[in-house]
Amino acid sequence: MLTPTAFEPRGKSPPKADAFRMRFVSIRNSRLMEKLYDVFEPTIVRLHPLFKAIGYEKAERPVAAVEKAIKGALFDCRMCGQCILSSTGMSCPMNCPKSLRNGPCGGVRANGNCEVYPDMPCVWVKAWEGSRTMIKGDRIAEVQPPVDHRRKGESSWLSVVRQKVGDEPQAPAKKH
Numbered sequence: 824m825l826t827p828t829a830f831e832p833r834g835k836s837p838p839k840a841d842a843f844r845m846r847f848v849s850i851r852n853s854r855l856m857e858k859l860y861d862v863f864e865p866t867i868v869r870l871h872p873l874f875k876a877i878g879y880e881k882a883e884r885p886v887a888a889v890e891k892a893i894k895g896a897l898f899d900c901r902m903c904g905q906c907i908l909s910s911t912g913m914s915c916p917m918n919c920p921k922s923l924r925n926g927p928c929g930g931v932r933a934n935g936n937c938e939v940y941p942d943m944p945c946v947w948v949k950a951w952e953g954s955r956t957m958i959k960g961d962r963i964a965e966v967q968p969p970v971d972h973r974r975k976g977e978s979s980w981l982s983v984v985r986q987k988v989g990d991e992p993q994a995p996a997k998k999h
């Protein structure tokens with residue numbers, strides 16, 4: 824049986840160094856990203872009446888497409904649907920080949936690089952670095968629940984809006 828995973832390397836080769844350059848710029852500027860998100864979140868939450876009027880299911884596809892474009896460029900987002908960037912120093916944990924969401928595995932190399940992709944700095948080493956410049960960086964110590972792969976492709980932004988206004992769906996939304 825095929826095990827679903829949020830991590831999908833581009834082809835069979837390890838990612839080239841260029842592939843994660845932008846991600847590292849975002850991590851280096853994690854405090855700025857945190858501030859931007861602190862402005863963005865209440866703004867999108869205020870759009871709840873609009874999303875409600877359109878219907879969250881209808882809004883899902885266009886909002887997810889915008890989220891994917893922006894977060895894909897900035898963070899190499901894999902659209903897991905349960906974003907925890909604010910708790911991981913702005914380093915997306917789904918770029919870890921093992922999809923670890925609670926810290927690194929035991930295979931981090933002495934130079935801080937990934938066990939699976941020796942040319943790639945460990946996602947969690949970068950997460951720790953990013954968290955140290957953030958105001959709420961200590962959230963990196965919070966224990967994260969296992970990733971729910973049924974939510975892959977969903978918009979985390981819409982999910983946050985629904986959580987904040989207490990309008991969460993009873994069951995996971997359908998995949999598109």
Ligand code: SF4
Nearest residue numbers: 900901902903906915
């Ligand atoms: S939505 Fe998931 S895959 Fe995308 S940046 Fe956030 S944690 Fe990473």
